[in-house]
Amino acid sequence: MNIRLDTVVKTFETFRAVHGVSLDIKSGELVALLGPSGSGKTTILRMVAGLEFADGGQIHFGDEDATDIPVRDRGVGFVFQHYALFPHMTVAENIAFGMKVSKVKRSSTDIDRRVTELLDLVQLSGLGERFPGQISGGQRQRVALARALAVDPRVLLLDEPFGALDANVRRDLRRWLRSIHDELGITTLFVTHDQEEALDLADRVVILDKGKIVQQGTPEEVCRSPANAFVMRFLGDTNALKAVVRDGRATVDTMTYDAIGLKDGPAELLFRPTDVEWGHDPAKGVAAKIVRVLDRPGSKRVLAQTASGDSVEFDVSPEFAEQKGATGYIEILRPRLFQD
Numbered sequence: 144m145n146i147r148l149d150t151v152v153k154t155f156e157t158f159r160a161v162h163g164v165s166l167d168i169k170s171g172e173l174v175a176l177l178g179p180s181g182s183g184k185t186t187i188l189r190m191v192a193g194l195e196f197a198d199g200g201q202i203h204f205g206d207e208d209a210t211d212i213p214v215r216d217r218g219v220g221f222v223f224q225h226y227a228l229f230p231h232m233t234v235a236e237n238i239a240f241g242m243k244v245s246k247v248k249r250s251s252t253d254i255d256r257r258v259t260e261l262l263d264l265v266q267l268s269g270l271g272e273r274f275p276g277q278i279s280g281g282q283r284q285r286v287a288l289a290r291a292l293a294v295d296p297r298v299l300l301l302d303e304p305f306g307a308l309d310a311n312v313r314r315d316l317r318r319w320l321r322s323i324h325d326e327l328g329i330t331t332l333f334v335t336h337d338q339e340e341a342l343d344l345a346d347r348v349v350i351l352d353k354g355k356i357v358q359q360g361t362p363e364e365v366c367r368s369p370a371n372a373f374v375m376r377f378l379g380d381t382n383a384l385k386a387v388v389r390d391g392r393a394t395v396d397t398m399t400y401d402a403i404g405l406k407d408g409p410a411e412l413l414f415r416p417t418d419v420e421w422g423h424d425p426a427k428g429v430a431a432k433i434v435r436v437l438d439r440p441g442s443k444r445v446l447a448q449t450a451s452g453d454s455v456e457f458d459v460s461p462e463f464a465e466q467k468g469a470t471g472y473i474e475i476l477r478p479r480l481f482q483d
């Protein structure tokens with residue numbers, strides 16, 4: 144089932160939360176909507192679900208205009224961060240609930256068989272008789288997914304489903320969710336503000352800022368070719384140095400970098416902490432002094448200050464021996480220049 148959003152707009156009273164968003168989600172694709180708090184992710188998801196109406200533009204499910212399809216007929220399964228399970232029902236009863244109230248009538252033997260299948264799929268076989276209060280948060284979200292899948296949805300909508308869980312459980316669950324998606328191939332829209340989660344899970348990442356799409360592409364495209372400084376910063380740790388562009392070259396302290404296509408004037412030179420080599424050849428980099436060295440399990444993070452007072456952080460191997468106070472030069476391996 145492919146879904147198409149065409150210049151969708153949503154305004155709450157006077158506040159415009161979604162500004163003309165157009166997006167194609169191909170059948171079987173897993174798309175992540177990624178953006179900071181308030182960027183409009185949940186509003187977009189709720190419009191696709193039919194829980195909120197767009198006040199401009201269209202949403203299509205396949206060839207049909209979704210406006211004409213009532214929520215219960217959209218064939219949508221949801222999992223929300225706080226979409227609580229029914230506490231007085233067992234895990235198995237929670238999973239069976241949707242099938243019992245569905246228009247599609249199933250015999251109780253069929254329902255039991257489907258519940259067993261789904262418990263197996265979400266790796267909770269044997270826990271069907273427990274109550275939600277007797278399982279962990281991660282297990283509860285897996286039950287919520289099984290419940291959403293029980294009615295064979297055409298589309299899965301997931302809103303920060305792992306948001307309340309701790310980092311290790313989140314990591315396990317997203318790998319697990321990806322393998323379930325690969326097995327079932329249901330068109331899935333996933334909302335998150337966690338970059339790593341979006342990059343780990345999705346076929347395509349749609350990055351939002353203030354109700355607008357600022358970039359969409361595969362994880363590789365958005366990581367390797369960020370469209371602007373916002374995307375670069377949002378996707379991970381970023382250093383920024385002030386630069387001045389003149390005649391296609393950008394100057395930072397004593398260094399110059401290619402700036403073809405940029406206009407003369409101020410710019411920002413951005414780079415990742417992993418894209419730095421520390422050395423002692425003045426021809427290769429920007430002069431800096433080490434302020435602190437932090438230990439990480441597989442590396443060290445060096446905090447330094449350039450001669451013009453900008454702070455810079457970069458990663459080195461655990462064997463790096465230089466200490467606070469040492470001076471040297473920061474060679475920037477993948478510099479990216481952006482202008483407003």
Ligand SMILES: Nc1ncnc2c1ncn2[C@@H]1O[C@H](COP(=O)(O)OP(=O)(O)OP(=O)(O)O)[C@@H](O)[C@H]1O
Pocket residue numbers: 155156158160178179180181182183184185186187336
């Ligand atoms: N029912 C509403 N009435 C008024 N404003 C709303 C309503 N729902 C959302 N908003 C506003 O619309 C904007 C977008 O909200 P939305 O929940 O879509 O953002 P989000 O990207 O999902 O954020 P978060 O990650 O914090 O959930 C926010 O500024 C929010 O305050």
